[in-house]
Amino acid sequence: MNFNATFIGQIIAMGFFLWFCKNYVWPLFANVLEERKKKIADGLEAANRAQKDLESAQAKSAEQLTEAKGDAASIIDQANKRAAQIVDEAKVQAREEGQRIIAGANAEIEQEVNRAKEALRAQVSAIAIAGAEKILEGSIDQAANEEMLNKLASEL
């Protein structure tokens, strides 16, 4: 068990091994582990972000759902109102139409009555003239009578 140059040899060997390890071994694993750490951190962060996204999407969808429900309710409401309005309008129109038909009918009836009256008046004057002719036996001046009869007819 002598103290000899093995000692120096070991120091040199160790220096070489340390140099080799520092430059060619340690960085390989340091890089791999660093990269893996980063990857895992990124993955966890992405998962967190996805969770948050999901939550916000759920909140948004719930909001949209309530909004849509409100919209639907207001649309139905409006439709109901409009329907009532249409019905009312139709009622009014129908009433007006009915009134107009009634008025038309009344006017026609009146016209008919007038026409009948006219016809009757003409016939009455003819009957009167015929009666008078019969009574007077053709001695009457045609023109004077005509005037008198017309006056009579208008008085009827």
Added chain:
Amino acid sequence: MAEAAAEQTVQEYINHHLSFLTFGKVDGHWGFAHTPEEAMEMGFWAVNVDTLGWSIFLGAAFLLFFRSVGKRATVDAPSGIQNFVEAVFEFVDARVSEGFNYKNDLIGPLCLTLFFWILLMNTMDLVPVDLITKGFEIFAAVVFGFEHAPFKIVPTTDPNITMGMSVFVFLLIIYYSIKNKGIGGFLSELAFHPFGKWMMPFNLIIEVPTLFAKPISLGLRLFGNLYAGELLFLLIASMLGYWQLPAHFVWAVFHILVIPLQAFVFMMLTIVYLNAAHDKPHH
């Protein structure tokens, strides 16, 4: 093993297993030491080819293995082997980020290298004591005519190896202390701490040995634990005959706790020491 113990005395067996395959200059020419005495004669300029060779082999194997896994590493679906390497990496990285409060890109790689390399070197202690050693002894005798060649396969049972690593850490401690505190800050920490400037001699007496105790305790703790473990395996192998098999198993079960623990302790103390080297003086 048993017959080896019968041929040799127990002491010879253990001595043989505790000697290194040392390459150096003996009797004026370069060569391997054939006896522990020759190895002693070689003095400082000799190399324990076996422990340094295993140390370099294990370090290179581990780093190349990690690199090949790291090159094929995917972010999405890690394979089984990538999971294993990543687990080791994250274990070391977690210890560093817990214990080291400053920004220094060298500490992570340093701790990964130390931890896994020492773990592998310690694990060589679980290889049966005679398997590779005896194989090499026969190989050397047959091929090179080198009888009784020693061959130690556990680098951390060589104090040269453990002290080499701890002194490397010590040099980093000194370097970062001076870099972060300045040479004045570093020296004043030794001189004016813990009792203020009027007690400077006392401070130096406390702080200087404390500083040097760091690498020595770091290196010798690892060496001592593994050396004791190895020695017990050798005692079991040399003295118990066929009863050594259950005894080896029992001791291996205990020792398997020591192996990662010592690698872990070495790494943790390195973190603590280097963290202290980055602490700014607060006064």
